[in-house]
Amino acid sequence: MKISKNTLSILKNFRDLNSNILISKGSLLKTLTPAKNVMSSATVTESFPVEFGLWDLTSFLGTVSLFEDPDFNFKDKYVDIVGSNGSTVKYFYSEPSLLTVPTKDVKMPESVVSIELTEEAFSELKKAAAVLNLSDLSICSTDGSSIVAILSDIKNNTSNTYSIDIGYNESGNVFNFDFKIDNLRIIPGNYDVSFAEKIVSQFSNKNLDLNYWIALESSSSFTSTVGSNIGVS
Template structure:
């Protein structure tokens, strides 16, 4: 089996979320952050016949970079990486050493729904990085006519903030301030359709992967219209 560039991109992204990964038989890849605030899922072109675990995904990807276009033979206890006269045996990890994704799929019944283009998300992240702002806030504007995404610090009333208008919908008359952490937004660069539930979870659905991201409930507010 050869690993496609698209799958390598997914694995490189997942390594930033959790450096260990459990791969089950099939064509789905899943990961979850150690503190369980970010879960990523992707469907890939390859079909893995043998389940396996990698303890250090960054090291494994670095190992693959030693080759140009290797064949990977996934055995019971290790994967053999072969190219020409070169062969490398990479041993799997014990599943007990990996923080694994729960079997039950998460669901997000979105009270708030909007599109978040790659350009807007990158602008928000860049502003957050330059200004030292830890939070992404999704809220109604003061006139409650449209949605706003803001990079800010919700624990600092004098914080700088950077705002972007969003194309989305919310139930008429509802007011809210839904708070996420940029540290949890380790997403593959892409356009995303986003749903946020007042129950404390958000779903970012892209063309390459999807993510469930925790909402900071202690800082968030949602008031439904009467």
């Protein structure tokens, strides 16, 4: 079988979340950070014929990059990666018990805030965070009208900040959802983002069947003024 470029891109992204992975039989890929504060799942076009573990995703992806468009012949204990000229790598699987894997699916609590985060806006924020050496991102509406993304160092009251407007809060509710920038390792794209009250967020890619569940920091807050979900336009 072949593995598409899209699926390899997802595996490269999952490598940034966790260096190992257990791939189940079928089309659903899942990963979990060692700290268990970020989980991701993706449904891909391929259907893997066996369950197999990869201890070092960097090594596996590097091996795949040796070939232009290889075939993958999955066996019980290893996969043969075969190039167009017949060159072959026998790549052995890892013992599943050694891997950090999700043991259950995330049951997203009821959403209290929903926004759209564009690829352009997120790229701007990531670049600014790197240039200004800022570790925290806050999605907030402190005036009950505009929704702003603010970069800062929450532990430093005199840190530099960087902010952009990302939407309008029609409900008037007040909220502040905090993330560590290092936890926002998502594939570039446009996302629908929903927030459960002070617990967890869900980033859903608009073009791929790809979701991330990212824990909110304990400094997050939400105050409802109307007792209903927020709509953002």
